[in-house]
Amino acid sequence: MDEVVIRLNAKNHGAFYLMHEGEQTGEMIISIADNVLTVYHTEIDPKFEGKGLARVLLNGMVAYAREHQLKIKPLCAYVHAQFKRHPEEFADVWLKQEGEQ
Template sequence: MDEAVQLKLDDQGNGAFTISDGDKQLGEMVVRERDHLLTVYHTEVIAEAEGKGLAKKMLNAMVDYARSHQLQVLPLCPYVHAQFKRHPEEYADLWAGDE
């Protein structure tokens, strides 16, 4: 499998990082970008693709995007929040804290 992560945002800054294998979407991370803040709402991978590190690939793509655009991240998504809490030193520069 050669999964590609893509970010699609509408003109209001709502969208998602998606991961696909060819034309089949395997997962998505729902986000909103507004006022230098990237809010992550939900991460989901389809059942047949679970356990393959796809959520981590989307997390890495989101983190790279946030850093390259000087955004803070508000991790409302339980998966992203857990990763930020588990590895605070890795994400300290991005973490907007807990609301």
Template structure:
């Protein structure tokens, strides 16, 4: 069974994904004021193709919504998902105006 959790310490942390008590993936994040920045998403090779990156993203977005945070998607995976599905993520997507 897969479980996810957000672990923060001193404004930096991870969104962690476990499969049967084994760490299967993570997102590197930081939270400063009302911005949650996601830098990197990683799923271990043995778990690739199981939709685990999407589970991590779901936990990230839920955490942001629950804590009134805007997500700065520096991670290429998260940014691509936000661009593909803007209606799903507009409420939490922090867009830098050029």
């Protein structure tokens, strides 16, 4: 069973980690400030790529943002692409930048 865990330092910088049977299989680098969760980068261990694990991380991060009433600023190319591909699914948490559709 895959588990998404968050670890933040005192400045609210850190990551969501995807754990599979005690092994870290992916991470999503983030920071939180002023009710905005900024996502910088998503990475899945190459031996686990192609199994939909980035989406598992994305879903865990979005659930956390909703639970804590945060808006998401998707600077990560993967997260931004998913938000653009499924705007209705993420409309409540997506902090769009000026001029973004």
